[in-house]
Amino acid sequence: MTQFLPPNLLSLFFPRDPLPFKIPPKKKKCPKSKQYSGVSAYLDHFEEPLDLPPVIYESRFERRERKLRERQENEVRILEEKKSKWDPKSDTTISTDPYKTLFIGRLSYETTESRLKREFEIYGPIKQIYVIKNKFTGVPRGYAFIEYEHTRDMHAGYKHMDGKKIDGRRVIVDAERGRAERHWLPRYLGGGLGAHRRMTRPKKTENQTARKMTSESFDNENSSERKYRDGMNQFRDQRDRRRDSENFRPRNESGYRDRRRSRSKQDGGRRNQEDDSKKTRKRQEICMKINS
Numbered sequence: 001m002t003q004f005l006p007p008n009l010l011s012l013f014f015p016r017d018p019l020p021f022k023i024p025p026k027k028k029k030c031p032k033s034k035q036y037s038g039v040s041a042y043l044d045h046f047e048e049p050l051d052l053p054p055v056i057y058e059s060r061f062e063r064r065e066r067k068l069r070e071r072q073e074n075e076v077r078i079l080e081e082k083k084s085k086w087d088p089k090s091d092t093t094i095s096t097d098p099y100k101t102l103f104i105g106r107l108s109y110e111t112t113e114s115r116l117k118r119e120f121e122i123y124g125p126i127k128q129i130y131v132i133k134n135k136f137t138g139v140p141r142g143y144a145f146i147e148y149e150h151t152r153d154m155h156a157g158y159k160h161m162d163g164k165k166i167d168g169r170r171v172i173v174d175a176e177r178g179r180a181e182r183h184w185l186p187r188y189l190g191g192g193l194g195a196h197r198r199m200t201r202p203k204k205t206e207n208q209t210a211r212k213m214t215s216e217s218f219d220n221e222n223s224s225e226r227k228y229r230d231g232m233n234q235f236r237d238q239r240d241r242r243r244d245s246e247n248f249r250p251r252n253e254s255g256y257r258d259r260r261r262s263r264s265k266q267d268g269g270r271r272n273q274e275d276d277s278k279k280t281r282k283r284q285e286i287c288m289k290i291n292s
Contacts, residue, residue: 113144
């Protein structure tokens with residue numbers, strides 16, 4: 001087939017020249033290095049294994065306990081530093097008389113000074129009202145101080161306003177204790193009165209928990225039995241009611257038996273005769289099959 005091709009195409013089918021022969025390279029030999037020597041001559045420079053301290057391994061639980069203990073110690077240290085620096089008597093920004101000042105807590109954030117003045121001025125003339133606000137945002141912090149001109153007015157307000165509602169919140173009223181009492185500390189320094197929000201409830205004893213579990217199990221059993229009994233009673237009532245309605249059905253009611261009886265009367269018993277003839281015919285056919 002290739003003999004009919006032109007010369008320019010025949011040149012494409014000519015075989016290539018063989019590959020030239022190359023002498024393979026000689027194998028390289030790695031240079032011989034010095035032999036390794038022992039370390040027995042240096043053993044005197046190492047420590048004895050018996051003199052080394054034991055390696056302390058800290059588990060995950062121990063590490064968590066250590067971090068918690070360090071955090072608590074740090075918080076106690078910071079709290080002690082704040083206690084040493086806290087001195088309300090040397091505060092120059094406070095100019096009120098502590099024995100004529102009332103503390104109002106649990107205030108609504110929407111309560112204003114005019115609202116407090118309208119509620120507390122009925123007990124006597126008020127000198128100043130301070131609604132404490134956040135230094136950075138200016139949002140009220142939920143408590144205030146009211147200074148009266150006379151001590152008797154402060155006692156009257158303390159006696160009658162404790163527990164009253166102002167703007168939908170039931171407030172608490174107390175005397176200013178920071179400068180009046182000697183060893184008084186605010187809430188953020190570990191003092192104050194009353195319980196805090198994170199107060200833990202007392203743990204229940206084993207007898208209380210066992211008594212509660214037994215009472216709950218007894219109630220559950222009684223409730224299940226009660227539900228079963230009520231359901232069975234309801235089922236029996238429905239069954240008896242259905243049975244009574246079937247047994248004591250009036251004659252004039254359109255029932256199955258009454259319809260059959262009325263039709264048989266109307267057609268003169270023809271339908272019953274036809275049924276009997278069909279039965280006899282089937283009986284005869286069966287007998288014929290058996291005899292054959």
